[in-house]
Each structure stands twice: as C-alpha cells, then as structure tokens.
Amino acid sequence: MIEAAALTADDASAGDGDPASERVWADALTAAALLALDPSGCGGLRLRAGPGPARDSWMTYLSALIPAGTPVRRMPSGIGDERLLGGLDLAATLKAGRPIAMRGMLAEADGGLLIAAMAERLGGETAAKLSLALDRGAVRPERTGAAEEVSTRFGLILLDEGIEEEEAPPEALIDRLAFSIDLSAYRGPLETDGFPLPEEIEAARERLSAASVGDEAMRALVGAALALGVASARAPILALRVARAAAALDGRPEASMDDCALAARLVLAPRATRLPAPPEDQQEEEPEDRQEEEPPEPPEDPDQDPPSEEPEPPPDESEAKTPEEILVEAAQAALPRDLLERMRAGVKLRSPASAGRKGEIARSLTRGRPIGVRPGAPRPGQRLNVVETLRNAAPWQPLRRRERGEETGEAATRVEVRKDDFRITRFKRARETCTVFVVDASGSSAFNRLAEAKGAVELLLAECYSRRDQVALITFAGKTVDLALPPTRSLARAKKLLAGLPGGGGTPLAAAIDAAGELAGKLARAGRTPAIVLMTDGRANIARDGAGDPPRAAEESLSAARSFAAQGHAALLVDISPRPRENAQALAGALKARYLPLPRADARRLNDAVRGATGR
Structure with missing residues (x-):
C-alpha cells in the first residue's frame, strides 16, 4: 500500500531524521509515482525547487518510473508558437512545392510528459495555449492551412524556481495540475527505498x-x-x-x-x-463554572454485593x-x-503580485518582445518578418507557376512573393513607470506635515530607484510652481533637493495641478506610464494669475483637477493636514484620484500607506 504522508512544506527545512521533513520527501515520491502511472489523468505537477540535489533526485526517480519509449519533452520558457503548436515546415514546403506540416512539441509529448523549465517566467499567452491543450486533449497546428486537430494527452511538470511568493507560474496552469510539491527548503535524506518500482508502475497501468x-x-x-x-x-x-x-x-x-x-x-x-467549521456539538461548550455538581455517592451497603469492576469499552470514534x-x-x-x-x-494565504512594479504593456513597431505577425506591406519603422512572409507564400507556388506556365526549368525554383504574402512582426514591451511627486510646500502644509512628507518622499524615491523606475518632483509654494527634479533615476540628486526644500507662503494649487498634468502628458507621449502622488492639505489660496483670491483659487483648482482627470492618468491625493478636510476630498473626487487621509502619521507610516494605496 502507498505510504501517504502529510505535506508540511514549512517544516521541510528540518534536518535528517525529522518526521515532518521525511513526510515532505515521501509525498514528493508518492506524487511522482502517481504521475508516472497516469500522466494525463493527473494533469501534472508543480515542483517548487531550485536546481540542487533534491530536485535532481526527484527527477531521477520519476525518470526511472517512466516506461521506455514514453515521450518526454523539455519546453523552454520563451518557446514560440511554431515550435509549441506546430505549423508549416518552410524548407520542406518550398522543396516539395506543397504544404508540409511540422509537428509541435505538444503533439510530440502525446502520451508522455512535458517539462516546463523556469515556469515562473511563462507568459500569459503560452499559459493559455497549454491550458487549452490540457482541457481539450488536442492541439490545432497554426498556419498550416489545415483545419484538423492533432490529439495530444500529456502530463505537465512546472519547474518553479521562483524565490519570492509572487514569482509563480500562472494560476490557470496550477489549477489544472493535481499536485503541488515544495522542495525549496528540503534538506533531508534523498532515499527512494520502499516506494513504487518501475515494474509496479507498468503493472498498475494495465489495471488502471x-x-x-x-x-x-x-x-x-x-x-x-x-x-x-x-x-x-x-x-x-x-x-x-x-x-x-x-x-x-x-x-x-x-x-x-x-x-x-x-x-x-x-x-x-x-x-x-x-x-472547516467544527461540529455543532462542539461549537458552544458549557463553561466549567456553570456545570452542575455531581450528587454525592450514597454510602455503601455492607450487605449488598459490590458492583462489577469491568470497565465499559471505549467508543470507536472512527465509526x-x-x-x-x-x-x-x-x-x-x-x-x-x-x-x-x-x-x-x-489572513490572505497569498497576495497577487504588486501592480505598479511594471508599467503598462504597450505595443511597439520595432522594439520589445515579439507577439506575432500581422498582414501588411512594410513601411518605414516596421519590421518585415521574412520567414512568415515566405511561409504564407509557399503553399501558393504551384498555382502561381501554373499561372505563369512555368512547370519546369530554372524559373520554377524561384519563390514568387505577392503583396498579400507580406507579414509584419508585432512587438510588445513594458512601459517604464515614472512616479511624479507633487509636494505642497506652502505655509499651511509646512506648518502641519511637510517634514513627514519629505521623509516619506525620500523613502518612496529609494524604492523607485531600486526598481529602476524614474521619479520626478514638483514643488509649489507662494506664487511659483517648480519642477525641482525632472524625471531621473538619480537618488542622490533627489535627496539633495528634498533636504533644501523650503516651506512657507501661499498655495498655488491650480498651477501645480496644471504642471503635473503637463508633465504626465509628456511622459505618456514618450512611452512612459506616469503615476501622480499629490501631497497637500487641499487649501488653495493663490489663483493662476498670482492673485491672493481664495474663492477663485479653489474654483480654479477644481477646474484644473477635472482637466487632469480627463487625461486618464493614475493619481493619488494624500491629505497631509492634521484632520481630514472636505476640500481635499472634493479635490480628490475631481481628480478621480484615490483619497488617502493620514492624520498623526510619521514618515514611515506615510510611506507604507502610499505604497499600499498605489500597489507598490
């Protein structure tokens, strides 16, 4: 009988001889045996472990259990659609003068195993194709001109080498695999004695x-x-x-x-x-102090026979x-x-990867990661995909030769490419993120929380630098709005400017919002993703023309906020006044920004709150 054990991955770092550590290895070997027995039925297995003795020993044991002749394919993380799904064999097609299909790796793995290396780096498109193949048990080759499907039933092994929790294979794939084994912290013995042997797996396959x-x-x-x-x-x-x-x-x-x-x-x-919820009879236990006292036992009668001393058999809880x-x-x-x-x-067992660690995904004509091709004649700034162009032209060569009356001879070896055959490569790349801090250095804010705002901005700047994001700093006070720090990665320069940032004067809030919107627009046009963090108490008192007119300044700030919101940029308003104010909330609403009131917060707490609000 299979020796099943509990999967306690967090106890896996225990040393040799620890029962919990041994159970982790026992579960891993048991899952390997069941996967070798029924690869497509089990779907597959996610193995979280970096290169090392534990992973190598597990893979060796699995390989020994797989019957001879069973296909095993190793898929790189950056595999293309042509190799994965199959397609047109260009060289064979041009030589034969007719379409020749090429089998993809999914079809080659039919009846066996497909091993995905560095599965934590799999892209969403590749994961979707793998998920569809696992669900349907078939794959449709791409760009062959044929509509038939190729049967493929395989087990998928995801080799997850992620270090952080958020570095993981796509959830859609993990959901389709029966097993999830974590050997990343296992340091115990690597013995396989007592577990199923290859001949046992072979016999079990006949009984399955x-x-x-x-x-x-x-x-x-x-x-x-x-x-x-x-x-x-x-x-x-x-x-x-x-x-x-x-x-x-x-x-x-x-x-x-x-x-x-x-x-x-x-x-x-x-x-x-x-x-799971406890049984109803255990949800509310009667307190000890409310339990009735047992009545005293009556005195023994000397003339009466003593009661039997045979104890009652304990109840069988399993029944x-x-x-x-x-x-x-x-x-x-x-x-x-x-x-x-x-x-x-x-507490949440797992949090999704932080949004904001990457910019938005943008399509590009010449740079980034290829994501496919599209029909079209090449134009300046676009890349012609020669292989795909020839691939689309190849099946039509016999017909085009007959149209020209060139059945034989030197001309018959030429490839005629027409306008409809041209294919342009499409690319995608992650936009660089630029966080723009707009800091209110006016008298009211300087009196309240300017020091805390400076400290929080320094912490956020340091984190942006560690992610290689760009940062910019706009300050406003008195009648002026200054771009104190143009978009840069220079952390030392940013800290120097923050240290000398003066406080005091009026609040030209409308002009500051205009400047933030103008900078955000420039960043977007340059291919970057802007994120605006506005730190203010929301009390505008300087109009756009520099006049000290609080009512008009407030109206202009709301108007500027609505114009900014129309651009669609992400924004966060941090109310740095001692108490949340209605005018700051109204300004956040006009900006379509998230409102974050932070009374009685130091620089560290302010930094943590901004990170949580912006997903950084």
Missing part, C-alpha cells in the same frame, strides 16, 4: 482502466473540497483520478477511503483556503465520523502549522 471510485467516495471528496474552501471544480475531479490511480497501484478494483485520504492530502490540502470528515481531517493534517494559524486569523 478497470479501477473505479464509488459514489460514497465521490461525495466525500466533493464535500471535503467544499469544507476546505476549494473553489475550483477541477480539484475534486483531479482528486478522484488520483484516488483511482492509487487504487490501481495497490491492486484494488475500487478506491478505498485510504486512497481518497491520500488524494485529499495531496490534491485538496495545497488548495485549502479555510478551516462516528462520516467519510467526508475523515477526508477533511486527512487534508488538515497535511497543512503546515503556520498556515493553520494564518487561516484562523483570516
């Missing part, structure tokens, strides 16, 4: 088609998935397939509760998002538990201890 899962086991697995907060409908389906494979490996015609418990631990536990409760407990035992604590505290 006859193995089944009963209705009670199905209901229990589905109920356990719901109790653990597993939202995906694929998870219980994958768990059923894993239970069936486990039964076939142990030589049983139908999956037992032990097989289902193994599936719950390996498939459902890594996907759990909550703890009182439903199959669903048994599977839930099995999955709970596989959860790491700190994960249980975080779930009890209601």
